[in-house]
Amino acid sequence: MTNPIPVDLPVAYRLLNHGPTVLVTSAHQGKRNVMAAAWSMPLDFSPPKITVVIDKATFTRGLIEASGVFALNVPVAEMASQVLLAGSSSGRETDKFMSLGLSVFPSSIISVPLIAGCAAWLECRVLPENAIQEKYDLFVAEVVAAWADPDLFQNGRWQATDLPSTRTLHYIAGGQFFTTGDVVDANRSQK
């Protein structure tokens, strides 16, 4: 893995544009957690905003409500089993970073662990939208810093990769994910 490089904030939305499943990391007062989320998307360009669904039953929810921050980590195919387990076990009793063997490194602006080996990372600060948080479990957040593996995302866009293990994950159901495949250039394919 190449060291993460900063992603310009006006193109940070592109890290989620293609609909990857993400790992949500959070921390508060010595506790930390990681969960999987298939339901996140960009919401605005600049300043960049995103939305993500965080169920009330999750341990993550309490950490985020207490700290007001979280990170979205974009995992790659070789992490598929860890992503599945992060989404199907709770961090209330155990430290999932330890049990899943996930290495972390520090974030730059917020105080939340980022997961090593991912393709990209978005550091997010929750915007106060309590009504839809309560009603729909829907969080709106501003992206305050973003990072990417330059082998996978460079010059503001995802790069095609020949390594299947480094492709992003897109959840189907029942433990199955699509990985990204061929790139179609619609400018060239115009009839």
Added chain:
Amino acid sequence: MTNPIPVDLPVAYRLLNHGPTVLVTSAHQGKRNVMAAAWSMPLDFSPPKITVVIDKATFTRGLIEASGVFALNVPVAEMASQVLLAGSSSGRETDKFMSLGLSVFPSSIISVPLIAGCAAWLECRVLPENAIQEKYDLFVAEVVAAWADPDLFQNGRWQATDLPSTRTLHYIAGGQFFTTGDVVDANRSQK
């Protein structure tokens, strides 16, 4: 193309789970439109709800606000150039279905054209969330009917397909899309 089959509403969220770019269709009082949207996601299981970002500047926005309904159509790779053009031209002056050569068929519950040749379709009724509509251009809607091409989505989940032309589209930037690639089964890849 095989005739669409109904998708059980409790699994309708799976049509968007993997993050495809969609075509939003809308209609009101004899006007109709289609636009592309990379920013949509599931919001709830049952009754199924989705969110989608519809900019205030779009012709679609007015049609949806007037009618209270829209459809999300999940296009496939062979439609990439039409999706790109649907996202980069306005339907205010021209009928984009005609100019893009898109055939339509009737929806079942709402009154909005569905686009032939797509992989799946979600008929949606807008839920009254005016505050976030205005502030973030974010629409929350209930899925009231859903359909899929049974060659591509069957038994409640997306099927792997050997035909590149039938894979769903996941927007990168600048006219480029990822298509779905290999399926990873995380249950089998657990270490």
